[in-house]
Amino acid sequence: MKVAVMGAGAVGCYYGGMLARAGHDVVLIGRAQHVDAIRAQGLRLDTQSFDEYVRVEASTEASAAKGAQLVLFCVKSTDTEHAAQQLRPHLAADALILSLQNGVDNAERVREQVTQDVAAAVVYVAAGMAGPGHVKHNGRGELVIEPSHASEAVARALIDAGVPTEISDNVRGALWAKLILNCAYNALSALAQLPYGQLVQREGVADVMRDVVDECVAVAQADRVVMPGDVDVAVRRIAETMAGQYSSTAQDLARGRRSEIDHLNGYVVRRGAALGVATPANRVLHTLVKLVESRESDAGT
Template structure:
């Protein structure tokens, strides 16, 4: 397969590296500093069990995705429509676009700007960009994807490349489960600049996380969502499998970049308001992250 990554950050580079290592042609659309490194040195994937540099092609121009069978769509949630519109003219009618993003509504939003098949995906992976063209893998790396044209082909390629992948009829429930996990951890990690393992050791933090989760569950129920799993078990699994990981929101805040907080705790606040459900703890952490972002600006 020819695989393209739109938004070649830590998540996209990890899965791109796994697919390229398995022999697939991989092209990446990313920022200039990473594009230069990809083209001159290759993609360095420092995983838990290996450290490899893999040849790839990269560009800042989305036109490089032409001819792709699969696009891993990894831009930040606020950029979904803009990035989708940039891709549209370069994709074949049957190219599968797999959204590897935080939040619950990106696939739906992307479908409003491109005619190609779009499949939502739930991502559980701990990664970071450790330098130009260098992605470091800290743990996990599985995907749950929505049924769509060519999703079976994509799943088989990912599994063969060493990426545990499941096709699920309840991706909405899986996305909401991931959203609740993100709402429990991301803002608190960003505010404190602590990794998950240290974060949960803080005085009163488990109780605060419990309130965040309870509010999210109430909103999910009002939305008619059937959660795909046990939230409390999933929350504990994050601590067990990613104790040294900083949330993506924490990484954005540390770099002075806008985060996706409006699509995480902010989304819960908005949907809670729509249903008349109070979400004071989500409102508080959302407001604090926004203040930190405005201070950085």
């Protein structure tokens, strides 16, 4: 299968690397520093079970996606529309675009920009870029994907590549469940610059997380979202299964980059306002992260 990864950061490099390692024709489209390193020596895929270099194509241009049967769409939620517009002229008519992004509405936003089939995916992986062309896998790695014309074939390819994958008719609910995990952990991890395992041990954190989760659940219920599983158990499990992981928001702030907070706690605040559900804890976290972002932005000017 020919696969393009649009936005080859930690998530894109992990899943793209796993597919390339299994023999698929993969091109990673990302930042120049990573592309240069991957072209020179391959992608370093540093996982919990192996650490090796995988030969894979890499490019900084969206045109590299030409002819791909599968596009793993992994850009930041803030870049969704722009990246989809960049891809649009180069997409094969029968391509499947699989959105592996944080937030709950990215697939819908991509569909507004392209005519190809778009499916949402829920991503459960702890990974980060440890250096140029070096993805460090810290835990988990499963995917839940939406039905589409190619989802069965894609799921088989991912499973054969060592990625646990299931197809679900309730991806909306699973996306909301993942959103709640992100809302509970991301901003706090970012503001404290602590990994999940240490974060939950600090005074007052459990109570703040409880308030955040309760608000998210209330908004989801008002929005008629049916979430699978036990949200409280899932929240506790993250600190156990991803103890050493810093949130993507923490990584963004540490690098002075704009985060996805508008599409996490900020989304809950906006949706809550539209549905008449109060979200004060989410509002505070969203505001604090935005303040840190603005401070970094001001320092860079």
